[in-house]
Amino acid sequence: MSYRLYVRPLPLSAGSGEDPEALLYNWVLYDAGGDAQAQGSRDLRSTVEQTLSQNGLDDVLLAGLIPGDEALFCVADIPAKQSRFINQALPYAVEEQIAQDIDSVHLALGLHTQEGFRVAAIDRGRMAEWLELFSGWLHTRLDAIYPDAALLPVTEGGWSICLDGDNAMMVSDRGEWLSMQSANLGMFAHTLAAPSSEDVVVEVPVVVYGTETEFEEQQAVLGELMAPGRLSVRQESLALMPLELLAHAHHNHLCRPINLCQRDFSVSSGKASPLKPWKPLIAVAALWFVVQVTLEAGMGFYYQKQADELRQQAMSVYRASFPGDSRTHAGNVRRVVEGQLRMAGSDGPDASFVTLMKYTGQQYSQVANTGSVTFNSINYSQSRGELVVDVRAESYDRLSALRNGLAGQGLDAKIGSVVNESSGARGRLTVSGG
Known part of the structure; x- marks a missing residue:
């Protein structure tokens, strides 16, 4: 049975420095049927690895979730269809949407929509750090790295918001993700409620996810969301941590995130080959084939040499009998x-x-x-x-x-x-x- 482990690191606490070993993680383990088999909050990496070992699990697919504000959402309008030409044109198509040197940015390609290709942009140095952080976990195999907000369930025609303490994760129906402080949601709501000159004034559906405790603590913020009047706000209560919502949405294909592990940061080479169990047999067959070809080639050279010697003998006899004939050769x-x-x-x-x-x-x-x-x-x-x-x-x-x-x-x-x-x-x- 295939298992998938979702891991979301928490910010380093004051005084812990930059030691990766001090990082704490929220995590949840899903089986192939979509059931959460184990979960934990504020655990060390060693604790997660020990849990996998105790349950006899190996080669678990690991999906690392990074803060949404680490990666920028872009749209690339590229008419090409072949992946080689798309990758060549990608930096030029999104260069004006990124506020840093395009050569220092890692670009990951997402789905193609009517607007163009969805693209995730992240600093190359930061991407290398995240890749190193999620690589090499015992009993796992890194499969993907996603911006956490991109895994929220998509609300058709509107936005999804998940309250996460002092922060809020958001995603739109076009795939754009954002992370901001919860206190700024009111300002964001007024932006959504102000239609452009080309839009027909209709209600924008907004689904807000959070625990009952967070709903009580963020009453003022929720009131600001509903104040503009153009937003149709619906609350969805969470029984556990937001990570389980993100894992559930990803497992059930309720979201369309972009895997950052592409191109220079691809992890596909680490996937187990389906031919691995057959490698010994393939090696024996290859060795037999080489021996057989060598034997056949040797016999061919031997018989060719014998034939050449016989032709030379025949020509020697003919030259002795007809020394003046220069046109006759072994072929005629x-x-x-x-x-x-x-x-x-x-x-x-x-x-x-x-x-x-x-x-x-x-x-x-x-x-x-x-x-x-x-x-x-x-x-x-x-x-x-x-x-x-x-x-x-x-x-x-x-x-x-x-x-x-x-x-x-x-x-x-x-x-x-x-x-x-x-x-x-x-x-x-x-x-x-x-």
Whole structure:
């Protein structure tokens, strides 16, 4: 079962200095069903960790809540849709809404609305301090850091306010959060009650959360909220501390907070991989694959070497028998030898006119299409043992194909006096015994 721990640090008391170990926390532990399994107020970190250990809990998701005034709410109107372009344009889109150097501010991206992207801005130095504060808790894994006011339940079309001692947390239906002193709520109420020139005057719903004790102590403030008349104020009593309201709203998706753990401060790399239990098996399979590939590659190299040696031996024998033949190589030696054997079987060492005409005619019938290759004249020199053919073709490639075919039969075929004309190419084909 998945558990989530909500932790909200209290301000350091006077005389405690800046020692993080002296910080006290309000906290609540939720299970996957949305039930609070444990909670505490004003406890040390060690107390919270000990509680998790006693209940046998591990890898609990931790959500840290920081004061709402630590992070500023902005809206970025960016037309891009790809996250890469959005992140590039984000600093320029909110620069005018932030009163400090934009390079010293960490920006976290929220949901996209009709107005634009919701953005949370926080000083980089402070964000690093908060990240360090919530990291490394025993039996937990940091999942998110939120401004506390952003976790209030959203009131449709209006505002939600939670009284928290001398302070008040507020959030609007557009996602904007604020934290201020409770004494200033009256001034804030007059701001809400004053509509702009473009607004239709309607009531603004406001839900105020607090304990009965706080309602009694803040009667004057509540009276100022209702005084303007345009606000429709409704009170919701809390039985316990405000943190439980925030945790309940977040667990039940009643709010739309922005997780500050993004980009440079992302904690996603710390999440457990679903493949972790299978890592030993994956390692064995990878090792077997490497061994198998290495073995196959080794056998391939061995057989390739054997084949190269056999080809070299064959060429050595051929070169010893035909030292003057420079055109034959390992790739065509078999075809050349077969042609020479056919010729030797037909006519012996010297090729006669009939033999040369037979092979030339065979290649002509294979190469020539209708009218593409023509013989204009044929001459035979018995003293030289050469057949000279004046041939015309539609292209030089046809002439070359005819010559290569004859060479493949073991004959010595050459093309000379080639002339390229508009109608094709003509040349003189000289064929003799190989």
